[in-house]
Amino acid sequence: MKCEERQDAIALLACGALEGVEREELLRHLDRGCPRCAGVRAESEATFAHLALALEPVAPPAHLRDALLERVQRVPRPALVPRAARSEPAAPRSAWARPLVAAALAAVLTGVALFVPTRRTVRALEAQIAGRDESLARLDARLRTLEQQQREAVETASFLGAATTAIYRLGPTGTQPGAEARVFMDPRLRRAQLVASNLASPGPGRTYELWFIEAGGRKIPAGTFDVDASGAGTLSAQIPADAAEIAVLAITDEPAGGSTEPTGQVHLAGNIQASS
């Protein structure tokens, strides 16, 4: 059925006379949100309401007012949220122009006036937005991690590929015969990159620590690292500017957080001057 053909039915609905399947069909159509028919309905209802305003007003007896107010006082009632306050501030309106204006708007703006969000839909949308915000924050954190990893990977690749980078092999000292490690060092950039494998877990409350040992014997802590389940661990270290020529690299196990001087067992070690 076309909307033009619904005009009689809308007029009947607006004055309360529509019945049966015609009423059901029209209400279904209106529920689907036809802005044009909803606009006509609002206008028609407002127009018919004038029939009431045309009646000569009759003052109700005073006792009716008193009884009402007394009844109201007896009924405690929580504050309600008026629909008027839930949406945008109401535009200035006159009593009867409003439905007409709304109807005209509805017809012209194809439903803008009718799709004023209800409080429930606003809440649902807000919940959805909050959910999306959370997912976004998680994705954002993940993205930052990946970006950081990628920067490190690029840096490492360029570092490892640099002509000045030398590779030193650290061998097992007997505590862990299968363990091994390589250290990539660039004396110009004063950078070192450790890649260890087949190391056992250092045990609860302990960690591995890399040492730069100068030819003179001074032991410089280069940083701590942990190993994964497969026994692999990595560490990027900066060679201190005041460090003299480094002769030996060693890895010990230390209390978590590391030590300033080696206290644990040496598991891997390599002589730099010997290997280069």
Add this chain to the structure above:
Amino acid sequence: MTSKSASAAGAAGEDVELLAAIAAGDAGALSALYDRHAPALFALTLRILRDRPAAEEVVSDVFFELWRRADRYDSARGSATAYLIGLTRSRAIDRHRAGRSERAHVVASTSEPSSEALIGSTDPGATHDATLRGQVAAAVRGALGSLSPVQRRAVELAYFDGLSHSEVAAELGEPLGTVKSRIREGLMRLRDALLPIHESGALP
């Protein structure tokens, strides 16, 4: 805007504020709204029910319902006055229908006084009421006066007596289709008669 229309818009704005205050639990706002609208609503319930105690009860119940459920009013759907009238008419018609089943005759005969007796003369020139409500009443009377008696009767039977369109058809002894177009035609004439008032902005 004339000062009259400005005050009219203000009054409509106040209605919305009163409904908001009622929703917030302000009993004073309820009595203010009652003082403003009860006479018109009482006239409506009297017209529908033709029974003074029942009409009083419905008016009281409507305001009590407003007190309990003022949050149901949605300003986006129409004016507060239209809402009050719609709610009152609906409750009065329900009451009327409940009582109707107890009566032998569904409605009084067509010789029953029509709108002329209820709202006075159908001559729009006869009313020179300076109030806004008077202007509206005059315009509605003028529109009703321009309808044929049977057309006017169809609109009144539906609006004030709560008859369904088939009941209106039976009452008037006319085919359904004719009744439908009569009511629509009545609506159009009412709307056209009210249009100049709406456009001037002078509204209750």
